[in-house]
Amino acid sequence: xxxxxxxxxxxxxxxxxxxxxxxxxxxxxxxxxxxxxxxxxxxxxxxxxxxxxxxxxxxxxxxxxxxxxxxxxxxxxxxxxxxxxxxxxxxxxxxxxxxxxxxxxxxxxxxxxxxxxxxxxxxxxxxxxxxxxxxxxxxxxxxxxxxxxxxxxxxxxxxxxxxxxxxxxxxxxxxxxxxxxxxxxxxxxxxxxxxxxxxxxxxxxxxxxxxx
Amino acid sequence: xxxxxxxxxxxxxxxxxxxxxxxxxxxxxxxxxxxxxxxxxxxxxxxxxxxxxxxxxxxxxxxxxxxxxxxxxxxxxxxxxxxxxxxxxxxxxxxxxxxxxxxxxxxxxxxxxxxxxxxxxxxxxxxxxxxxxxxxxxxxxxxxxxxxxxxxxxxxxxxxxxxxxxxxxxxxxxxxxxxxxxxxxxxxxxxxxxxxxxxxxxxxxxxxxxxxxxxxxxxxxxxxxxxxxxxxxxxxxxxxxxxxx
Numbered sequence: 001x002x003x004x005x006x007x008x009x010x011x012x013x014x015x016x017x018x019x020x021x022x023x024x025x026x027x028x029x030x031x032x033x034x035x036x037x038x039x040x041x042x043x044x045x046x047x048x049x050x051x052x053x054x055x056x057x058x059x060x061x062x063x064x065x066x067x068x069x070x071x072x073x074x075x076x077x078x079x080x081x082x083x084x085x086x087x088x089x090x091x092x093x094x095x096x097x098x099x100x101x102x103x104x105x106x107x108x109x110x111x112x113x114x115x116x117x118x119x120x121x122x123x124x125x126x127x128x129x130x131x132x133x134x135x136x137x138x139x140x141x142x143x144x145x146x147x148x149x150x151x152x153x154x155x156x157x158x159x160x161x162x163x164x165x166x167x168x169x170x171x172x173x174x175x176x177x178x179x180x181x182x183x184x185x186x187x188x189x190x191x192x193x194x195x196x197x198x199x200x201x202x203x204x205x206x207x208x209x210x211x212x
Numbered sequence: 213x214x215x216x217x218x219x220x221x222x223x224x225x226x227x228x229x230x231x232x233x234x235x236x237x238x239x240x241x242x243x244x245x246x247x248x249x250x251x252x253x254x255x256x257x258x259x260x261x262x263x264x265x266x267x268x269x270x271x272x273x274x275x276x277x278x279x280x281x282x283x284x285x286x287x288x289x290x291x292x293x294x295x296x297x298x299x300x301x302x303x304x305x306x307x308x309x310x311x312x313x314x315x316x317x318x319x320x321x322x323x324x325x326x327x328x329x330x331x332x333x334x335x336x337x338x339x340x341x342x343x344x345x346x347x348x349x350x351x352x353x354x355x356x357x358x359x360x361x362x363x364x365x366x367x368x369x370x371x372x373x374x375x376x377x378x379x380x381x382x383x384x385x386x387x388x389x390x391x392x393x394x395x396x397x398x399x400x401x402x403x404x405x406x407x408x409x410x411x412x413x414x415x416x417x418x419x420x421x422x423x424x425x426x427x428x429x430x431x432x433x434x435x436x437x438x439x440x441x442x443x444x445x446x447x448x449x450x451x452x453x454x455x456x457x
Contacts, residue, residue: 043289050281054274060259063267079269080277087281091289098255105259113227151263158264172228173261179223180230191219198222201254210256 035100036093043090050087057101058083061108068112068176078115082108109173116176157207165200172197216355221247225254232358239359239373243352347422348382351375362454364388368417370452372433381427383412384420385435388451391415394440401425402432402453413442432456 035056041049061082066075085107093103158166164186171182183193204210217240223229224237241247351357354375361371368388374381383399391397396415400408401423411423411433423433434450436443 043286045286047278047282051274051278054277058274059266059268060262062269062273063265064262066267067265076269076273079273080280083277084280084284087284088287091287098252099259101259102255105262106255109258109262110227150260151266154260154263169222169226169261172223172226173258174265177228178230179220179228182228194219194223197226197228198219201222201225201257202250204260205253205257208257208260210253210260 032099032101036095039086039090039093039100042087043093050083050090053086053104054083057104061104064105064108064174065112067174068109069116074115074119075112078111079108082111085111113176154208157204160207161200161203165196165203168193168196169200169204217353218244218247221250222254225251225258235359235361235371236357239352239357239371243349347378347380348420351378351380351382351422354378360454360456362452364452366451368451370433370435370454372423372454372456374427374456376428379426379428381423381430381433382420383414383423383433383435385414385416386418388417390417391437395437396440396442398436398438398442398446399423400434400436400446400450401427401430402434403429404431406431408434408446410442410444413438430456 035053038049038052038056042053058079062075062079065078065082066072069075069078082104086104093100097103161169167186168182168188171177171185172179175182177185179194179197180190182188182197183190186193188196217237220229220233220237224234229237241251351373354377356377357373357375359371359373361369363369366389369384369386371384371386372381373384385397388397396413398413399411399421401411402408403426409425411425411427412421414421423430432453432455434446434453436446436448436450438447
């Protein structure tokens with residue numbers, strides 16, 4: 001399993017452009033505040049506000065869901081489920097507990113992972129993993145990718161991880177695998193897989209200057 | 213704090229835990245401020261990973277979603293108190309801790325046999341809490357602690373956490389309705405023969421208690437509404453029965 005491709009675009013010059021892109025900033029606090037305020041309007045039944053939330057976030061939600069599911073039709077279904085849940089449960093968003101992005105993306109990721117785990121057994125996914133990683137370059141995900149400054153910044157931070165950490169984080173988040181499955185895929189002791197995932201995330205957090 | 217559980221924070225944030233591990237870790241989170249802080253900070257990292265795979269959905273999806281939202285009723289603000297777990301996950305999870313809709317027949321059959329096994333049931337949960345607050349902590353952080361979670365039809369949560377090494381189990385109730393004037397919640401252990409043995413009383417709608425009795429042999433934990441002071445045997449259908457399997 002030495003050739004797991006962690007993140008698409010990893011080798012597309014992300015390293016070379018890293019130095020300059022590291023000067024860009026995280027989504028400004030105001031952007032987060034604006035999304036939180038828009039969600040509060042959504043909670044009051046404001047459908048125009050809902051459309052604004054969709055426009056501001058759908059590329060990230062859909063891209064994530066598509067990456068986890070690897071199936072455009074299923075990805076559209078799950079993206080639709082995610083936004084309907086956002087519409088229904090907007091009032092449960094609590095800014096004191098975290099950012100609106102974290103709320104939304106957590107919801108999207110869980111739905112995608114639930115779908116992938118309920119539709120495919122872990123064994124079946126293990127067997128197709130290598131075949132699927134080979135397909136990444138031809139995947140529509142890469143072609144339709146929406147390039148953002150933020151993506152460069154995150155890729156730069158990812159380069160600051162060890163290969164082992166990056167693989168483990170990538171398989172868990174974008175592959176939708178459990179840490180036990182990650183351990184199996186990378187032929188690691190169970191404790192090592194969960195430690196790599198945690199260490200990788202902590203390192204990313206520190207490099208990206210994320211505060212909660 | 214168990215070091216083993218602590219190291220699961222990253223996998224938890226990335227949804228990379230099995231269902232059982234997730235329930236156990238969420239129980240642990242309630243006790244461990246260090247893990248809560250770490251999870252909160254890592255939660256903000258995960259969305260950034262999605263930046264690298266952003267991909268515009270087809271335009272038709274936008275119309276479809278906006279049209280469907282217009283036909284969909286929103287949840288009232290108070291209906292969902294926890295934003296942490298989408299409710300569908302709870303409903304779709306049959307593997308463990310499911311609420312068993314007990315048929316009255318089976319429950320009553322158990323009662324007849326249970327009548328011989330009267331255990332003093334007069335301890336209120338508040339007293340239990342004062343004397344055993346340390347025990348609930350110890351059970352939750354025991355290396356072999358396992359939790360089972362169930363939801364009542366009313367949407368309340370019941371979690372049983374047991375450490376077989378300690379021979380103790382803790383029942384946590386979250387979001388129950390008021391049991392009513394002169395009534396209490398009573399916990400029961402279901403033993404090997406299916407009999408219900410009193411395991412303690414709780415007046416609170418949110419709270420926890422250490423269960424009385426031989427928890428390691430218990431096959432299930434039931435909760436009923438009983439007259440204040442409790443009953444020697446259940447006098448009503450259980451609001452939930454958590455199967456410890």
